[in-house]
Amino acid sequence: MGLTEEFKVTIIQPTMTDDDVMDFVAKGYVILEGIIDDTWNRTCATSPSGPAETLAQTPEFIKEVLLHPQASGIVRSLLGENFRVPTGAQHHLFTKPFVGQTWHSDGLSGSGHEITELQCYYYPRDVLQADGPTIILPGSHCRAVDREAIAHYGDIAGQISLNVSAGTIVVTRYGIWHRAGPKLNHTPRSMIKYSYFRQAPPERDWLIDCDQAPVYQKRPSLPYAGASESYREHVRRKRTWHWLCNLNDPAVRRLEDPRPAHELGSRPVHEIIGYFEQGRS
Numbered sequence: 001m002g003l004t005e006e007f008k009v010t011i012i013q014p015t016m017t018d019d020d021v022m023d024f025v026a027k028g029y030v031i032l033e034g035i036i037d038d039t040w041n042r043t044c045a046t047s048p049s050g051p052a053e054t055l056a057q058t059p060e061f062i063k064e065v066l067l068h069p070q071a072s073g074i075v076r077s078l079l080g081e082n083f084r085v086p087t088g089a090q091h092h093l094f095t096k097p098f099v100g101q102t103w104h105s106d107g108l109s110g111s112g113h114e115i116t117e118l119q120c121y122y123y124p125r126d127v128l129q130a131d132g133p134t135i136i137l138p139g140s141h142c143r144a145v146d147r148e149a150i151a152h153y154g155d156i157a158g159q160i161s162l163n164v165s166a167g168t169i170v171v172t173r174y175g176i177w178h179r180a181g182p183k184l185n186h187t188p189r190s191m192i193k194y195s196y197f198r199q200a201p202p203e204r205d206w207l208i209d210c211d212q213a214p215v216y217q218k219r220p221s222l223p224y225a226g227a228s229e230s231y232r233e234h235v236r237r238k239r240t241w242h243w244l245c246n247l248n249d250p251a252v253r254r255l256e257d258p259r260p261a262h263e264l265g266s267r268p269v270h271e272i273i274g275y276f277e278q279g280r281s
Helices: 018-027 038-045 059-066 069-079 227-244 250-255 269-280
Strands: 029-032 090-094 117-123 134-136 168-173 178-180 189-197
Touching (some): 018 069, 018 227, 038 189, 069 168
Antiparallel strands (some): 029 168, 090 189, 117 189
């Protein structure tokens, strides 16, 4: 890649705390407002629409965007120290008015509670409401759906419109519901999308105060979720937290299900059979 020796030895430091990670587990996104330098924003904003592998593999893009300390600090915190860096990207460039997109999730959403991929949206230009901003739905990343099943929804309570300044990167959980809003003008609206991947087993590789992982703290219910679905969301979040902390013992798994103890009591079948066999002897 032609990287300098100084750049090769850059160490990426985690930036998230236990509380930050719990928030991400619940919401599924982090907004890093205006972190990329304006000079580099102008360069990226004029890149061609469509596949952007050439741009993504330049030393400048790697250094200024992919391994920016704030962005890569989030990625390391959630994917571990030796995460996989993108070698490709897609430049979504809209220049004319259009009605916007329907709700959708990329790939397979709701495929599990593990965090193995982070999808990022980088905006090299300011995005105003009239530009047709990306709209995301917090907490939707764990829901198993197909694209057609959610395409008919309109505005949903709690949705977030990403009206952001140039240089903003939004780190999302892969599978989060999103769509482009209605575009009302001819001002270019630019978004470069790419993903990082995990390649190491999970561990608490973020900023921690003590070695023992804290109990997951319940986050507010989603505005669009009723009581039953809020209960399910809380269980999903706890399972993700326990997976990230590599807490796999049976006692922890029991804590993931908040049903009353009288519904969860169990004994090995061999123990019961042995009891009856002793009674016959």
